[in-house]
Amino acid sequence: MTTPIYRIATLSDVDGIAECAAEAMMEDDLFGALWPRRKEYPEQFVAYFRRRARERILDHSVVNLVSEIPVQENGKEVLKVVGMAQWQKFGKPTVETGWSPVKAVGKRLIGFQDWAYSWFENDTASDPEAVAGFVRDFTEMEHKYWVKDGKEHERWHLQILAVHSIARRRGIGGRLVELGVERAKRDGCDASLEASPMGLPLYKSKGFEVLDTYMMKVKGPDGQPIPSPILMWKNPDVQR
Numbered sequence: 001m002t003t004p005i006y007r008i009a010t011l012s013d014v015d016g017i018a019e020c021a022a023e024a025m026m027e028d029d030l031f032g033a034l035w036p037r038r039k040e041y042p043e044q045f046v047a048y049f050r051r052r053a054r055e056r057i058l059d060h061s062v063v064n065l066v067s068e069i070p071v072q073e074n075g076k077e078v079l080k081v082v083g084m085a086q087w088q089k090f091g092k093p094t095v096e097t098g099w100s101p102v103k104a105v106g107k108r109l110i111g112f113q114d115w116a117y118s119w120f121e122n123d124t125a126s127d128p129e130a131v132a133g134f135v136r137d138f139t140e141m142e143h144k145y146w147v148k149d150g151k152e153h154e155r156w157h158l159q160i161l162a163v164h165s166i167a168r169r170r171g172i173g174g175r176l177v178e179l180g181v182e183r184a185k186r187d188g189c190d191a192s193l194e195a196s197p198m199g200l201p202l203y204k205s206k207g208f209e210v211l212d213t214y215m216m217k218v219k220g221p222d223g224q225p226i227p228s229p230i231l232m233w234k235n236p237d238v239q240r
């Protein structure tokens with residue numbers, strides 16, 4: 001089996017990232033609650049991840065990682081994005097690779113383009129009430145755990161991690177997590193994330209500890225609130 005490639009994503013990866021994330025999140029309980037009709041309208045689900053990927057690639061505080069493996073498509077070998085992770089720096093302003101005024105202008109243009117699309121695109125796959133509830137829950141959770149005296153805890157935070165089902169249990173998710181932890185070590189700060197139940201064993205195996213479990217008010221397929229364990233990897237070198 002060939003060794004997967006790991007690299008920082010560029011704008012040309014947006015489609016690959018969106019397809020990988022949408023495929024991986026199809027069975028995720030939280031996305032299931034927010035996007036109850038995603039299986040009927042998979043193209044809307046992909047479009048959501050495409051918008052999100054574009055926005056994040058142009059965000060100077062985010063490092064977007066992808067993992068690729070060679071696959072056969074129409075009789076040809078091509079590289080396919082099978083893993084994606086978005087690590088965002090909070091706290092002290094950073095220090096991001098590849099940020100430029102060109103990206104800043106691009107971000108504005110893309111923001112405008114997405115706003116314009118939102119007038120024409122159908123969005124029948126998501127549940128707007130659940131999405132609004134989730135945004136409220138998430139903001140509350142982030143504030144509770146990561147903001148103290150109005151200051152963000154300095155950390156690299158894993159916003160999203162997804163590995164395509166064709167490439168799971170080959171260490172790709174684990175490597176994408178390690179790369180963020182290594183960056184946090186280099187920057188002398190912690191690493192943090194909120195896990196879904198499916199991601200929990202992986203994060204624990206990489207040394208993250210559960211600080212608490214936040215119950216999302218958004219309800220899962222069994223009608224129960226979705227648990228979201230809050231995890232943190234503590235860098236012993238950091239002065240707290």
Ligand SMILES: CC(C)(COP(=O)(O)OP(=O)(O)OC[C@H]1O[C@@H](n2cnc3c(N)ncnc32)[C@H](O)[C@@H]1OP(=O)(O)O)[C@@H](O)C(=O)NCCC(=O)NCCS
Nearest residue numbers: 024162163168169170171172173174195196198199201202
């Ligand atoms: C969770 C996810 C990212 C794991 O990616 P992956 O590339 O398969 O993970 P790895 O191969 O690096 O796994 C590393 C270790 O994590 C643990 N692990 C990973 N997936 C697991 C699973 N489904 N059940 C139990 N343990 C698991 C194992 O200890 C594994 O080591 P092993 O294979 O030697 O036993 C992937 O399954 C996924 O994208 N799921 C859907 C989206 C999702 O839940 N994302 C997480 C959001 S918080």
